[in-house]
Amino acid sequence: MFSLNFDISEFLTQYWQKKPILIKNAFPNFEDLISADELAGLACEESVASRVVVTKPNDWQIIEGPFKDYEQFGDENWQLLVQALNHWHPDSSEFINAFRFIPDWRFDDLMVSFATPGGGVGAHIDNYDVFIIQGEGERHWTVGDKGQYAPKNNDPTTPLIESFEPIIDVVLEKGDMLYIPPGFPHQGQTLTLAMSYSIGFRAPSQQELFSEMADALIDANSGLKRFTSSYEPKLASQISSSQQKDMMALITELAANPNCYQAMLGKMLSQNRFELDICEPEEAYTSDDISDYIEQGALLYRIGGLKLLKLEDDSESRIFVNGEAFGYSDAIDADVQQLCEHFSFDNEQAAHLIQTTATQSLLLELLNRGYFYFGE
Template identity: 60%
Template structure:
């Protein structure tokens, strides 16, 4: 249903994480995957992360109000924008749209953010530290993008996401189906010209802080990493730490980061987590017999929106990482496990094959129990 018209290999070779670019009619005959009133309804839910940004003082200031929201009448007919995060978690009909971007790996995928904006609405000039594709739905928006470099935060406030105005290298209007790609570090700003729906597909990689924090937590939780620094070299001074000793201590950390037995579990758990809450399917646990009956009746096994099911290449153990947890499977089932990480739903022979594997059948029952997967009728 949603087919990107861009040359994906050329994009990955020449544009990805290198430069911003507009792609005209990236989606031909684009149809909004969600309506404005449905988006507004999602923002009324407490579990859903949402915010309204009101443009003030002739476009010089912005006020942020966090959801949930009961009504929108007070905001008028212009100069505000509603943003709803992780729409793919809560609105299953958006999944076909998300699938169009799975030529990039799932571990990078952050979420689908959808915005409804009135004329004059926007969030101000800012810089994101992740890759983002902005697809224009209904309406028209003007986008400006600046070059990467040193940019001052607005008003000298180091905690503000806003920056001072910048000189644009892109200044253009997006029409329905057009797409703007922005790599990390490039300042940008959207100006709404008419009532508009926009879709932001974000891709994020872990920071040094996140990696170090996760590594430390893993070492503590597993009670490993007790090796201490040793040295026979001393500095020429009672209060001096020799350069060689400094490097030797840091080498202890480097050894941990180069040994798969220390970093693989940490990475798998970190990369399979989500920043936003998932729409867990609550229900009664399914028995093996009930699963068998459901499959024979033509049921479809689906994963909930936003759930990440990851494999690590050359993992020391046969396991899947799902929502921050590790799940082992028999090595003989590696090919089936890869299908479980690649596909978001199963039916017919593909589901039967998973069910007939002893290790993966046990995993399916556990995933159903956790509410991360669910059974649906074939026509749903």
């Protein structure tokens, strides 16, 4: 069981998306979620997103996985990064649960790093919120204030920057945690063999929202209303200011209509950037199969990384799962809320869920999609 050793309410009020903070001993008696050897083995898998970052004089080399071995990298100046550990390592779900004071739709992934002395990625700025938790070993972190920073080697496409003045300068030890909001430069350098865990939270950009809205309108063959005007400018070559504003008002009209944006947001925000470990059964489950499994004492699990989201004040009764909408009757809303809130269900809880035919039907569909599975 993982529990954070700080005042969450104070954090959300004073720090969340505002400024970085160091929290010493955030996880008392913290133990690593995975061993370095297990992490190295995961990075050998084709379906797991991984990379090695090699530190070079004033530069870094990125090598994408999967990897067959690591002998080529030597004993120092490199680190292995594995994305979305929570998709492939079920034991990490309790760790993720400790951060669910931030809504699920923001959650991106749990990234894990094994680093040798001297390993790091250089000074950089991220466009997402991140919590960095130290496991075994020590890493030296510096965090700077928001500002204008020159990109590394004058490359405008890189998140790396030349340098910054630190406002936080600390050596993280086991159980310590840094929170860094978007836009704050930071850099970590490994002092001893070390394991680190990064919990990332993302939010959509204007560009992403516009793109998703356009795709949704095209798919639904909607948004076909055309611009009309009551007058035309005297100059044939002119687009008047009022016409410009009225054209853009067509977009505002769509953005203000829940029927136009709710399904788009639900589908968009329930998707993952990284591959899920879908557990689709070889043969489709039936209602009798579900009853049999639960009678035999089975537990019910949600696959790692899967998001089940509901929209407040939704125009329909539905949940969004991995980019799809699943409708349900209002009578089982409490059951659906339980499915959304929990990663696993003991045998008694699972038995309660299937007592209602409509809940059992929804659960059957989620099981056959490979989004839930039975286990011991």
